[in-house]
Amino acid sequence: MDKETIDAISYVQMSKYRMKVLIDLKEGLKIPSIIAESTGIRINHVSRTLKELKEKQLIIVLNPEKTQGRLYQITDLGKEVLKYIK
Numbered sequence: 001m002d003k004e005t006i007d008a009i010s011y012v013q014m015s016k017y018r019m020k021v022l023i024d025l026k027e028g029l030k031i032p033s034i035i036a037e038s039t040g041i042r043i044n045h046v047s048r049t050l051k052e053l054k055e056k057q058l059i060i061v062l063n064p065e066k067t068q069g070r071l072y073q074i075t076d077l078g079k080e081v082l083k084y085i086k
Helices: 003-013 016-025 032-039 043-055 076-082
Strands: 059-061 072-074
Touching: 003 016, 003 076, 016 032, 016 043, 016 072, 016 076, 032 043, 043 059, 072 076
Parallel strands: none
Antiparallel strands: 059 072
């Protein structure tokens, strides 16, 4: 396992919100309001968490030009992290 993966696993495990959002995105493409609904996390916390996960390249935005209805997808690094945080 490389350092990037180890650092990413540690980063995700430091926050229950990051863990919940990343696990939720494993199910497929989602917008923030759907993530909030399925995880029980308030939308403002979901938005902040998505920003954090995007900065660490664990997820990507498929339609960044949108201001509402942004669609998020887990990256290969995000999928690798999920193997270790179950």
